[in-house]
Amino acid sequence: MIQIVYDVKAYRRLLADTVREGDTVVEIGPHTGGSTRAYVGKAKLAVAVDKAEQAERTFGRLAKAHANLVFLREDARGFEAIKKVMKHTKSCDVLAVDLGGGRYADTVFKVWATWSGVFKPRDSVIRSRALAEFLQRAKISDTTLLAEFPDAGWLATWGRATPYKLRRQLDEFKYWIDITKPLD
Numbered sequence: 001m002i003q004i005v006y007d008v009k010a011y012r013r014l015l016a017d018t019v020r021e022g023d024t025v026v027e028i029g030p031h032t033g034g035s036t037r038a039y040v041g042k043a044k045l046a047v048a049v050d051k052a053e054q055a056e057r058t059f060g061r062l063a064k065a066h067a068n069l070v071f072l073r074e075d076a077r078g079f080e081a082i083k084k085v086m087k088h089t090k091s092c093d094v095l096a097v098d099l100g101g102g103r104y105a106d107t108v109f110k111v112w113a114t115w116s117g118v119f120k121p122r123d124s125v126i127r128s129r130a131l132a133e134f135l136q137r138a139k140i141s142d143t144t145l146l147a148e149f150p151d152a153g154w155l156a157t158w159g160r161a162t163p164y165k166l167r168r169q170l171d172e173f174k175y176w177i178d179i180t181k182p183l184d
C-alpha cells in the first residue's frame with residue numbers, strides 16, 4: 001500500500017504501524033530519528049539516508065544502540081545513494097520518504113518513484129503536503145484506467161519492474177547503472 005500524510009506525528013505513527021516484525025526498512029529523511037526510533041526495534045534492518053550533518057551526528061549515537069541500523073549521509077536525489085544502500089539490501093518491505101512535509105511535490109514524487117522502482121517495497125509511507133493536496137484535488141475522469149491494483153507499495157503495474165522502464169526513469173536523473181551487475 002502507498003500511504004501519504006503531512007502531519008509529522010501522524011507520519012511517525014503510521015510508519016511505526018506499517019513496519020512489521022522482521023521487516024527491512026529504507027527510510028529517506030529521518031533527520032534526528034524521531035520517525036526511526038518508533039519502528040527500529042521491530043525491523044530486521046533499517047537503512048536511513050539523510051544529507052544533513054545533524055542527522056549524521058544523531059545517527060552515530062543511535063546506531064550504537066541498534067545493531068540493525070545503518071545510516072548513510074547521502075543526497076537521495078543522486079544514484080550514488082541508491083548504490084550505497086544496495087550494498088546493504090537490494091529490496092525493502094517498507095520505503096519511507098520525508099524530505100520535509102512542505103517540499104515540492106515533484107521532488108518528493110521523483111525520489112519516491114525512483115527508489116521504489118529499485119527496492120520494490122510492500123508498503124510506502126510518504127510525508128508530503130503537496131502530494132496529499134494534489135490527490136485530494138484530483139478527480140480521475142477516465143473509465144478505461146485500472147481502478148484496482150495489487151497491494152504493493154510501488155507502481156508495479158506501471159512498468160518499472162522491467163529493467164528497460166527503470167532505465168528510462170534513471171536516465172532522466174542521468175545516473176543509470178546496471179543494477180543487476182555487482183557494484184563497486
Ligand SMILES: C[S@@+](CC[C@H](N)C(=O)[O-])C[C@H]1O[C@@H](n2cnc3c(N)ncnc32)[C@H](O)[C@@H]1O
Pocket residue numbers: 008011012028029030031032033034035036049050051052055074075076077098099100101
Ligand atoms: C522534516 S525532516 C524529517 C523528520 C523526520 N522524519 C521525523 O519524523 O523527525 C526532513 C529531512 O529530510 C532531509 N532531506 C531533505 N532533502 C533530502 C535529500 N535530497 N536527500 C537526503 N535527505 C534529505 C533533511 O536533511 C531533513 O533531515
